[in-house]
Amino acid sequence: MWIEFLFTVLVGAFLVIIPGALLLKGLGCSFSASAACAAPVSIVLFIVIGIGQSLLGISNWILLILVVLVVSAAPLLFTAATKRNGENSTVDSYTRIKIGDLLLYVAVSLGIMSLVFLKNLDGPSSFLQVGDNAFHLNIVKSMMESENFSILAVTQYPNVLPQNQIPFMNSSFYPAGWHIIVSLTSLLLNTSIPLSENAINLLFTSIIFPLGISAMMQLTFKEKGIVFFASFLVVACVAFPLRTLVVHQIYPNISALSCVPAVVCLGMVALRNLAVFDCRALVAFFLASGGIATLHPNGVFVCAIFLVSFTLTDIVPTVCNRNKWLAGKKGSRIALSLILILVSIGLWIVLKSSSFMDSVTSFLWTWTIGMDEAIGHIVSLGLRSGIPQGVLGVLVFLGFCYCASRWQYAWLPLSYVVVCGVFFFNAIGDPAIKQFFAGFWYTDPERTAALVAIAAIPLASVGLCLVYKGISFVILKKDSVGLEGSYRAKIVLAVMVAGLFCFINYSSYRFFFDGRLSAFGATENELEYESMASNGxxxxxxxxxxxxxxxxxxxxxxxxxxxxxxxxxxxxxxxxxxxxxxxxxxxxxxxxxxxxxxxxxxxxxxxxxxxxxxxxxxxxxxxxxxxxxxxxxxxxxxxxxxxxxxxxxxxxxxxxxxxxxxxxxxxxxxx
Incomplete structure (x- = not known):
């Protein structure tokens, strides 16, 4: 059955990566960037064409896949047909993303998630039994039965049933991008829905998420050491993705959060290319934004936190320096920054108060802790579980200090401060404060903890690289053993440092704490227990x-x-x-x-x-x-x-x- 599971992951990867990669390649992305950022773009294609088929009264899942592939390939074929000899159609920013680094991130993340996630499942077809998961499973089943993949008419009761056999006529809009992919993989391979569910969850958390993180790290950092160490930190915080896979089965939200780095990458390139009026990057970004919104709308707000921070520290200074009306004028950067902040807050308030988001933002999670405890959970990265990840917390602190002192990286600690603020005020606040800061995430501490986990990755990567440099300076500074400047020695040391971190961080037990369970150990035990059929x-x-x-x-x-x-x-x-x-x-x-x-x-x-x-x-x-x-x-x-x-x-x-x-x-x- 695990072989069947592997094929399901591969088929899911084909559906989620290939269409988006083809379309992005046609929009000027490099091959590697297209693969890294493809997922949300593929999703939006399935969404739009699924709606179109439903409006036309067409119910055919094979036709849906074929049309998606044809549409995704059209821009690439057009570009190939109209390109002049020797003309380079790739947007320059994308060329920094290398396929080797992408594969490293995927390989490491898959290896770790196989040990902490797959190993603890009671078989590939096991499923966690909470009402939310019944809801998701039934939507997938309904899509498979009716072959209706429109997110405007999502229901647990397929329209192929006679009207008298439907107790609740509640077909309505629902961001069902994740459900579409699960249903299509089940239809293609005739696999059970729980198996496909687990396979697609692994796909998003262990392939799509690492691809996006890798692309984001390569676009942000030129130093290879930082990019290398980040591959071991993609899933290092237990709050995301592992814990979110265990608690209340928020699978659509997990898939959206897994696509955040890819959308952020496309947004960074789009913002940097506005000055040269290259609309291809902007189109790619808008398509990806639509895709993440149809996985779960709150993914858009996570991307906004990162991209507004990026704009404040990267785009605004660039505009002020290059614009002849603003260059040299005191206060221009501050004025533009204040305008952007006020506009962002205004949009936040308007959207939080909108009827469209009311079902999300009005939800209240009653979990509340004291201020000191909340700060402790953030600093130690214990977050919602309360079990500290001390080593990871130290690395984040080191990376935070380093990036905050360098303007080109300042958007990373700024984003981290914002998401920590979301978690903090959600943890300590009264209902009104919770809903203002964390309403887009249902005031759910698990989801707000996931935001912190994602924002911590680049900072912890910088921190681990600094630790490596310190050790390298001590060990390799002398030529007494002929190691100074040795590239091979540095590689070996880097692998040893990364390996030591993994041994400590992903261990099931906390060192120096009398064998108590670590954050990963406790979560793995919970997953193992909850997934056992006998413990249903x-x-x-x-x-x-x-x-x-x-x-x-x-x-x-x-x-x-x-x-x-x-x-x-x-x-x-x-x-x-x-x-x-x-x-x-x-x-x-x-x-x-x-x-x-x-x-x-x-x-x-x-x-x-x-x-x-x-x-x-x-x-x-x-x-x-x-x-x-x-x-x-x-x-x-x-x-x-x-x-x-x-x-x-x-x-x-x-x-x-x-x-x-x-x-x-x-x-x-x-x-």
Missing amino acids: RFYSERKRDFVEDVLEVVPRGTLILNMPHDGSMFAYAVDDLNVYYKSAISSNESNDSIVIREGLDRYDMDLDVRKSVENIGVQYILMLGTSEEENYDSNRWEPSSWEGFSNINDDSNWLEVVIEREDMRLYKIVG
């Missing part, structure tokens, strides 16, 4: 076995009534059981659904209930548990909403027990 929160291994028995008795596709909170909300996407309730209670509920939820147990004495059951055309009822404490998702379970199911038992004379095991039942309606 409410769709356990025994319940899945029971569903398999049901599928042997009931013809596939047969509609079955269920109480989703007993775990059966997973049965549709994971085991292909056509349950009526594929989700918890949602909007636009049908009258039949309301009657059934609240009064199914009165089937034999209430004509309205009987009529509603007949309307949806169901003969079977699935019950996967009757113990609220042991079987129900307690965070979402509302007993009063499901009394029609709670009061059903073997004594109901209108029901026949078809399969029974422990407290699980498959009933057939015979009354």
